[in-house]
Amino acid sequence: MSVHLVKRLIGGAAVASLLCAAGAAGAQTPEQFYKGKTVNLYIGYGPGGGYDFFGRLVARHIGRHIPGTPAVVPQNMPGAGSLRAANYVYNIAPKDGTALGIVTQTVALEEALGTPGVQYKAAGFNWIGRATSNVDLLLTWHTSKVKTIQDAMKMVAPVAGTGPASPAEFMPKVLNHVLGTKFKVITGYPGSNEGMLAMEKGEVDGATTSWNTLKTSKQEWLKGKSINLIVQYTPYRHKEIPDVPDMVELGTSPEQKQILSLYASGAVVGRSIFASPGIPADRVKALRDAFTAMTRDPVFLAEVEQTKAEFDPMSGEELQKTVEEATKIPPAVREKARAARGLD
Numbered sequence: 001m002s003v004h005l006v007k008r009l010i011g012g013a014a015v016a017s018l019l020c021a022a023g024a025a026g027a028q029t030p031e032q033f034y035k036g037k038t039v040n041l042y043i044g045y046g047p048g049g050g051y052d053f054f055g056r057l058v059a060r061h062i063g064r065h066i067p068g069t070p071a072v073v074p075q076n077m078p079g080a081g082s083l084r085a086a087n088y089v090y091n092i093a094p095k096d097g098t099a100l101g102i103v104t105q106t107v108a109l110e111e112a113l114g115t116p117g118v119q120y121k122a123a124g125f126n127w128i129g130r131a132t133s134n135v136d137l138l139l140t141w142h143t144s145k146v147k148t149i150q151d152a153m154k155m156v157a158p159v160a161g162t163g164p165a166s167p168a169e170f171m172p173k174v175l176n177h178v179l180g181t182k183f184k185v186i187t188g189y190p191g192s193n194e195g196m197l198a199m200e201k202g203e204v205d206g207a208t209t210s211w212n213t214l215k216t217s218k219q220e221w222l223k224g225k226s227i228n229l230i231v232q233y234t235p236y237r238h239k240e241i242p243d244v245p246d247m248v249e250l251g252t253s254p255e256q257k258q259i260l261s262l263y264a265s266g267a268v269v270g271r272s273i274f275a276s277p278g279i280p281a282d283r284v285k286a287l288r289d290a291f292t293a294m295t296r297d298p299v300f301l302a303e304v305e306q307t308k309a310e311f312d313p314m315s316g317e318e319l320q321k322t323v324e325e326a327t328k329i330p331p332a333v334r335e336k337a338r339a340a341r342g343l344d
Helices: 003-026 030-034 050-063 078-089 108-111 167-179 192-201 209-216 219-223 254-266 281-296 300-307 317-325 331-341
Strands: 038-043 071-076 097-103 128-132 138-143 157-160 183-186 206-210 227-232 269-276
Touching: 030 183, 030 281, 038 078, 038 108, 050 071, 050 097, 050 128, 050 209, 050 269, 050 281, 050 300, 078 097, 078 108, 108 317, 108 331, 128 254, 128 281, 128 317, 138 157, 138 167, 138 192, 138 209, 157 167, 157 192, 167 183, 167 254, 192 206, 206 209, 209 219, 254 331, 269 281, 281 317
Parallel strands: 038 071, 038 097, 157 183, 157 206
Antiparallel strands: 097 269, 128 269, 138 206, 138 227
16 A cells, blocks of 8 residues: 555544544533533623622522533623623633623613624624613712702712713713703713712712612611612613602603613613523523523522512523614614714
């Protein structure tokens, strides 16, 4: 046998071996794939806020429901109102089901409005499930002269901003544009925890956080009436704070209500978990099934009850449809909403 023929046979065998290995890897079940793996859950904000709370809550419980029981490790990745984490999971993180994320509830809205810094397609993420819808509130410290939304239409109130994609930064600007309030956004705070600390220290009059964060970590503020609840960024009043106006009801014309409703839609996305794009369908299903199983797990539910956390789950499949719909904005509404955000 000639040397040339031997080389050809060896080369062919090597190629066949590689193809078989690739086929075997592709044929892995989710349990085989995840066994011994580490899944990173990237949290788009720093420690202490609502996103961090729910990101870590999910990280503690979902792993035992994923086939192969991988370790799930929370990783804080703050920056640009959580766009840094969204861009990372979409573009850089592994596309194999080992990268999850939790970022701003307006992640779909940012894409639809063309917010600077967006480098993802919200519907391109594989949405895994929602832990809860979310009620964000604008609040002021008790020493502020602005104690109601009506006061904010007469007097200037400096409020803490936490990045261009954060409701803490853009929602006051939207209210200013649509309703004529006089909020002055002070940028540069990494997250809601830092914004609230700045308010408490007197650096600013107000800050934005979630109702869940107030209930779980700021009970003393509520009991001591240290804060004024100005407005909730929702399409309807939350049953636990019925005396605080929602942003949509403040609109005085159909056009105003339409724009405000668009911005309030993020409350429906709330605290949701997604995975990177390009993941095999069986792993996406495994992750979604694991999330649903987690929301019914007595151990998980006991922690939710103990922490008095908001809990309003949504399946990954339903969430995927919700996000896809949120990106379908009529051009006329989009332009008016962009103007309200100051994007033109």
